[in-house]
Amino acid sequence: MTSYALIGAAGYIAPRHMRAIAETGGKLVVAYDPNDSVGILDSHFPDAQFFVEFEQFDRYIDKLRRRGEKIDFAAICSPNYLHDAHCRFAMRAGAEAICEKPLVLNPQDIDELAEIERDTGRRISTILQLRLHPAIIALRDRFAKSNKRHKVELTYIASRGRWYHASWKGDDSKSGGVATNIGVHFFDMLGFVFGAVSRNEAHLREAERAAGSLECERADVSWFLSIDRNDLPESVRSKKTTFRSITVDGEEIEFSDGFTDLHSRSYEEIVAGRGFGLDEVRTSIDIVSTFRDLPINKTNGVHPFAIKANRA
Structure with a gap:
């Protein structure tokens, strides 16, 4: 039976990892969260050991390793700015790492993690669940051989309350900002479907929303991300707290179903040795890292939601 440790057990995304471990026949041995x-x-996993001090968690895992009962995988659901350090810990403790998005906040951290992979012989896999979504795979296959440039519009609004800004997520130095925190897997998906990114522009960068455009190999992309419920279309505001939309050449691409149920599929692939590693994550980290320092350009290909936000 595959054994796991979990870092960040009290986090928002941790229950999906717990369910994925259970559904793939694994055992959560020990968990940590302050x-x-x-x-x-x-x-x-009611029998899992639990610690609120990292030093005790570290000691317990080391005791297991010394008894020949080492952990196979460490699942990392901690705040974004700690992912790098926790991946390092996992590999040095003899475990493979399974890390939530974003893997790291800056591209140079990927190179350093690659060195530790080589030194330890362990591997880091990250959760890029949209690459496993049937609708996204079908979209990639549909446009893979296209000779035409496509016009893509991505809109994602995930309402968050006032707590967001009081937490680490509201601190750009810890979360990377809205574009990183809620958008990084969408940027990965865009590169996965439409090819390498050659241009990255920022149209809007605020505490609650971000917008920009990307020039991919096969598409010109306009995107808008927000955590402000006031940005929800009026038609859905009273019914839903989240709005996702992707249009390609004006055609809506439906991918809402199954969006939250792909962690188990991700774990299946990782345990089988087919997880998404450092090379796959680099493009999306480059996009969000560059976006944080880009000058704001409000003249070319601005998303309609961003135009509305700028006027407001």
Whole structure:
């Protein structure tokens, strides 16, 4: 049975990892989080050891390793700015790392992690679940051999309350900002479907929303991301707190179904040795890292939602 440790057990995304471990026949041996609101463990692994101090967590894993009971995988669901350090810890503890998005905040961190992979013989896999979504795979296959440039519009609004800005997510130095925190897997998807990115422009960069454009190998992309519920279209505002839309040449691409259910598929691939590693994640990290320092350009290919936000 594959054994796991979990870092960040009280986090928003941790329950999806717990469920994925259970659904793929694994065992969560030990979990860590400085916050103790982890009752969700009872739903999946009530016998897992739990620590609120990292030093005790580290000691327990080392004791297991010395007894020949080392952890196979460490799942990392901690705040974005800690992913790099926790991946390093996992590999040096003898485990493979499974890290939530974004893997790191800056491209140079990828190169350093690659060195530790070589030194330890361990591997880092990251969760890029949209690459496993049937609708996205079909989209890539549909446009892979296209000789035409396509016009793509991506809109993602994920309403968040006031707590967001009081947490680490509202601190750009820890989360990377809205474009990184809620958008990095969409940028990965765009490169996956439409090819390498050659141009990256910023049209809007605020605490609650971001917008820009990308020139990919086979498409010109206009994108808008927001955590402000006031940006939701009026037609959905009273019914939903999240809005996702991708149009290609004016045609809506439906991919809402199954969006949150792909962690188990991701774990299946990772355990089988087919996870997405450092090379696959580089493009999306380059995009979000560059975006943070780009000058704001409001003249070319601005997303309609961004135009509305600028006027407001």
